[in-house]
Amino acid sequence: MDDGFRALQDWLAQTRDEPLEAMGAFFDARIGDYEAHMSPWRAHYAWMAALLPDGIETLLDVGCGTGLELDEIFARFPALRVTGVDLSGEMLAALRRKHPDRALTLWQADYFAQPFGDSCFDAAVSFETLHHFPAAQKARLFAKIRDSLRPGGVYLQCDYEAKTQQIEDLLFAECARRRARDGIAPDVFVHFDTPLTLEHEMQAMRDAGFARVELVGYLPEDDHTPMIRAVR
Numbered sequence: 712m713d714d715g716f717r718a719l720q721d722w723l724a725q726t727r728d729e730p731l732e733a734m735g736a737f738f739d740a741r742i743g744d745y746e747a748h749m750s751p752w753r754a755h756y757a758w759m760a761a762l763l764p765d766g767i768e769t770l771l772d773v774g775c776g777t778g779l780e781l782d783e784i785f786a787r788f789p790a791l792r793v794t795g796v797d798l799s800g801e802m803l804a805a806l807r808r809k810h811p812d813r814a815l816t817l818w819q820a821d822y823f824a825q826p827f828g829d830s831c832f833d834a835a836v837s838f839e840t841l842h843h844f845p846a847a848q849k850a851r852l853f854a855k856i857r858d859s860l861r862p863g864g865v866y867l868q869c870d871y872e873a874k875t876q877q878i879e880d881l882l883f884a885e886c887a888r889r890r891a892r893d894g895i896a897p898d899v900f901v902h903f904d905t906p907l908t909l910e911h912e913m914q915a916m917r918d919a920g921f922a923r924v925e926l927v928g929y930l931p932e933d934d935h936t937p938m939i940r941a942v943r
C-alpha cells in the first residue's frame with residue numbers, strides 16, 4: 712500500500728471522533744492565523760496572477776476569502792474591478808481592510824446560490840475553495856461561472872486534487888460517515904476536504920460547457936495542486 716494512502720488512513724483514524732465544523736464558522740474562527748497558514752501557496756498565487764490575460768478589466772473571485780490571490784492580481788492590474796464572493800464575513804472584512812481603495816464588490820453569500828450574472832466578467836478565478844464538493848454540484852457552479860464570463864473569457868482554478876480514485880472514494884465515504892454521525896442536513900456546508908481526481912475535476916468543467924479545459928501544470932516540488940484553465 713502507498714505510504715501517502717496509509718498516512719491519510721492514519722490521520723482519519725486519529726481524527727475520527729472530531730465533530731465536523733460548519734464552513735463559514737470554520738473560517739471566521741481562524742481569521743487570526745489564516746494568511747500565515749496559507750503562506751506555502753505564495754508562489755501559486757503569483758502564478759495565477761501571471762496567467763491572467765493582458766487587458767482584463769473585470770474579474771470574479773469565487774471563494775475569495777481574504778484575497779491572497781487578489782494581493783498578487785491587484786499588483787498586476789491595479790484598476791481591475793473585482794467581485795468577490797465568500798461565506799465568511801470575517802474573511803471579507805479582512806480583504807476590505809487590505810484593499811480599501813480598490814474597486815471591490817463583495818458578496819457575503821453561498822457561491823452555489825448567488826447569481827453571478829450573464830457575460831459580465833472578463834475572467835474568473837478560484838483558489839483552494841472547491842475541494843469540499845461532489846462533481847455534479849461543482850458542474851452546476853462551473854456552468855454559472857462559464858455563463859458569467861464574456862465569450863472567450865478565462866476561468867483559472869488552483870486547488871488540490873485527490874491523487875487516486877481510492878483517495879477520492881475514501882474521503883467522500885468518511886465525510887458521509889461524519890455527516891450522518893453528527894446529524895448534519897445535506898444542504899449544510901462543512902469543512903471536510905473531499906477533493907476530486909484531476910480527471911473528475913476537468914470533466915466537471917467540460918460538463919459545464921466550457922469550450923476548452925486544459926491543465927496548465929504544477930509548480931516544482933508540488934504534485935497535488937494543479938492549475939486548470941477553462942475558456943468560455
Ligand SMILES: C[S@@+](CC[C@H](N)C(=O)[O-])C[C@H]1O[C@@H](n2cnc3c(N)ncnc32)[C@H](O)[C@@H]1O
Nearest residue numbers: 738774775776779797798799820821822838840
Ligand atoms: C481556504 S479559503 C481560500 C480563500 C482564498 N481563495 C485564498 O486562497 O486565500 C476557502 C474559502 O472558501 C469559502 N467558501 C467555502 N465554501 C463556500 C461557499 N459555498 N460559498 C462561498 N464561499 C465558500 C470559505 O469561506 C473560505 O473563505
